[in-house]
Amino acid sequence: MTHDDTLLRRLAADFAASRLALAGLALLAAIAAAAILAPWLAPQNPYDLAELDLAASRLPPGARSADGTTFWLGTDGQGRDMLSAILYGLRISIGVGVAATLLALAIGAAVGLVAAWAGGRTESVVMRVVDLQLSFPAILIALVLLAVLGPGVGKIVFALVAAQWAYYARTVRGAALAERRKEYVDAAVVLALPRARILFGHLLPNVLPPLVVVATVQVANAIALEATLSFLGLGLPVTEPSLGLLIANGYAYLLSGKYWISFFPGVALATTIVAVNLVGDRLRDALNPRLAQ
Amino acid sequence: MTVATLRVENLRTHFFTRHGVVKAVDGVSFEVRAGRILGLVGESGSGKSVTGFSILGLVDPPGRIVDGRILLEGRDLRALDAEGLRALRGDRVAMVFQDPMMTLNPVLTIGTQLAETVRAHRRVSRAAARDEARAALARVGIASPDARLAAYPHQFSGGMRQRVAIAIALINRPALVIADEPTTALDVTIQGQILAEMQSLVRASGAALVWITHDLAVVAGLADEVAVMYAGRIVERGPVDAVLDRPLHPYTRGLVDSVPSRRARGEPLRQIPGMAPSPAALPAGCAFRSRCDRASAACLAEPGATLTRDGREVRCFHPLEAP
């Protein structure tokens, strides 16, 4: 049967069949846009200490500043506009989550592919390392690393990659082992194509798509992990607050009724994670041939 | 004249998909009498399997039987509700699939599955059902059936599993058996064994058998009558000898000529040009016309069934012999 349906188009149709997922996608797009456009959208640059007015600290939502700007979501302990801080915080949280996931994916995929192809002792050694790493909770690994390295954007990305690459390595190896048995790989071998070409040109494109879906969901995990670490004070420096750090900053005031300093960043974080998960889950279902009609 | 065991009249089964209506079966009629074997032949996508599934009421959405009658011993199966159909399946009608694991449950012993099939349809004691199960296994040529009753499907080879599936299908002595490519996945010598057993079981029990296959050579050896399907319709139907030796429909001719064993070595096989149309986009009129060297303007209309002197039915405006 000839049909011009590309895989992508079918996937899009399957995806669109769920309204919840479409809503998630719209929400995610809005959040991403807000994060990217933060410098233009935000009323204030929260990193610019000159713009901060300590006198305007801990104002409730809707309060006005001395110069007449409205703090729609209130201000924090340093007099920062919460709305601006959340927009900039989203930028950092999403940026760190995506960067860490992409790097972990690249490293894990390469390791998994090579292990699957090499087989034998190489594979055993690599996979035992992976097993060892996976037997520790990701947060523990990241905590220990950050405790040693200290805070910093680059360092937290490194810690997140270190905590997550093994997961991809295992998934890719499994997928590659299944894919390797297919006849098109034999065909490439009989055509005497170079090994690297078979691995990265033939195998990888077939292993990658389901993995990208896994990665989508993992972005949410990475964001949550980063927020947790920052909340514990191990992640990012105070000068570049991510959502987790914002929540931590307001934590002390929660009981004194100044809920907004923690509450709004918390809502932003939860919404982002839910939106990513909605999209990721639907993508996974659409790609799963057993669930597809 | 006795009533035919199975009589299918103008069966239409369509699939309502996102990409439009697929007319998988579009006006199929045939009948099979007790103790006779009909070979239903066609290539992939011809609608032969859907025909079999339709008869048993096993078509799943988006598929639906939109028209026609299916008469089993005079009773219209389409008039039955789901419950009535279920009572009939495994009892008066049975199906054998290409993959025996469609019938077999991997976590139950063979003996349990056979006995359950008996007790689902008849009130007999556990012990009597077990005896019947043992006899059924012996009938399909399984050695030491007693020991085998306690075995699980995975302990059997592919050929043995198919035999067990056949034993389950035949245990309640159905009036009609529909077999969908049951030997396609098997080796030649194992296929020979299964064909031999099916043949003798049908003859002995007087069941009517519809054998669905793509393999003309199997049909030649097994069937009394053959129906050739193309694009959802039966294009030619009749006694095996007449249809295979003197095909009337150009498609049948093409199929017969495509089988390599008939022709001298090295000589090019006469092939049918082109490929079968997608069942989602069938051309109007005769679906074969774009591949047919006899096609004319007349073929833009749909050919009706012509009955011939030797008891054949052909749907063609330009048959290879005057009917």
Next chain:
Amino acid sequence: MTAPLLELRAVSMRFARPLDTAARIARALGANVGEAAVHALDGVSLAVAQGEVVGLVGESGCGKSTLARIAVGLHAPSAGERLWKGRPTASLRGDAALRARLAAQMIFQDPLASLNPRMRVAELVGEAPVVHGLVQRAGRRGYVAELLERVGLDASVARRYPHQLSGGQRARVGIARALAVRPELLVCDEAVAALDVSVQAQVLNLFAALRRDLGLAYLFISHDLGVVRYLADRVAVMYLGRIVESAPAEALFAAPRHPYTRALLAEMPRLEVRRKRFAAVRGEIPSPLAPPPGCHFHPRCPHAMPRCRMQRPELAEVAPGRFAACFLDVTAEPQ
């Protein structure tokens, strides 16, 4: 006499099923646990001459797919030798090794599975010849078009993905891909088994045409005797890892010598045979994990003698050009 294109000399293939951890521990503690080994091939010798079509027939578990993989060099045999034009391929190095590898190409059973789903036909067919410098990158388009035309496909197919093609078109793309590296031998492993009858005829005609036009040799492996009979000059019959009979095609089909070949021919469904009484060969095909001793066929053989249970019959020339591995043929001419 020139050496044959491909020669396999007493090739054996053993697959050991590695022990699981529990068994390894048991063995380390001194338990007598051995590895289960499958003798997929057991001393098989086979040659394909330039331009010759050798048919290989057998049922599941007989080792024909393993033999195909050894014949194209996908597997190295665990014992025995593979020779290309008289030279052991294991000893070839560099350019000679590459040329020998490319000269034997494979046509796979499943036309869809053997095509990378994420590559367009142009890339599938054109990749290897460019990588190996048979054509320049700039000339790829024309080269692919030429190959597609040779296998009976329209040049517009080059832009498509495998899932957008019909079964017959996929089979042709697989053939074009093999032809792209200018092979001298095509090893076809059940290459037409997955195709509909009418499409199968088209592809068989294509194989015949390629043989005529390019002088290709074939090792044509199939369970379908009709197909093999149509194409092959010489036929070898395999049963459980051994060749039991080999003969010119005409002779083999006219008067099979080995009881297994006779059984195969008798069971082969034929268009001409109507309302046949199928009188089946007894018994199942034994598991290759535990083949019967002596002649592998003896438990199913109507002529089995005590000797067949003990001793393995060797493949011997029983008539000019005809070989059979059966004690009947040594002791007396079967009637």
